[in-house]
Amino acid sequence: MLHLKLPTDPRWVGIAEMQIEDILADHAYCEQKAASSCISLILRYHDLDHLVDTLTPIVAEEWGHFERVMDQIRKRGLSFGKPRKDEYVVQLFEFMKSGGSRMHQLTENLLMNALIEARSCERFKLLSQNIADEELQKFYYELMISEAGHYVTFIELARYYVGPEKVNARWKEWLNFEADVLRKMDLRGDRMH
Secondary structure, X not given: OOOOOOOOOOHHHHHHHHOHHHHHHHXXXXXXXXXXXXXXXXXXXXXXXXXXXXXXXXXXXXXXXXXXXXXXXXXXXXXXXXXXXXHHHHHHHHHOOOOOOHHHHHHHHHHHHHHHHHHHHHHHHHHHHHXXXXXXXXXXXXXXXXXXXXXXXXXXXXXXXXXXXXXXXXXXXXXXXXXXXXXXXXXXXXXXX
């Protein structure tokens, strides 16, 4: 369903589990950024009622995820820590085509968000199936389902505004680029992406 071109290296889960404090902190920041990204889209495209109505509940859901991750951090007596640069997202930003029409820019933003949600969904699935902590297994399973829904929503919004043909062609380019990004990145267990 996710159509990712390169699966996460299976070693990632074991490394992430050994660095669970870092993973949970990074995950919390990812949820905060996801909510902020949706808010930015709503503010920038406030005249697109369908987009505003679709993204508003996602903002609340992503912020709810942030709160839930913070609960997991606090429950375990772990530290939230300071935000870290997300090299994965930095590279995706660099791939965004600049210029063009307003709808072109909207499509680029929606597809980048869809890709981040897809990769998060895939990683949450890995954690839910492989991590020893049963509470975190259930937690990540629930979030996996939510992220899959967000991924689909972003793709569908892009198709709604610019049409399936253009979106599908650009989506393939995004998927290929993201696979190259992962191939070149060091395997790190202290980051969600």
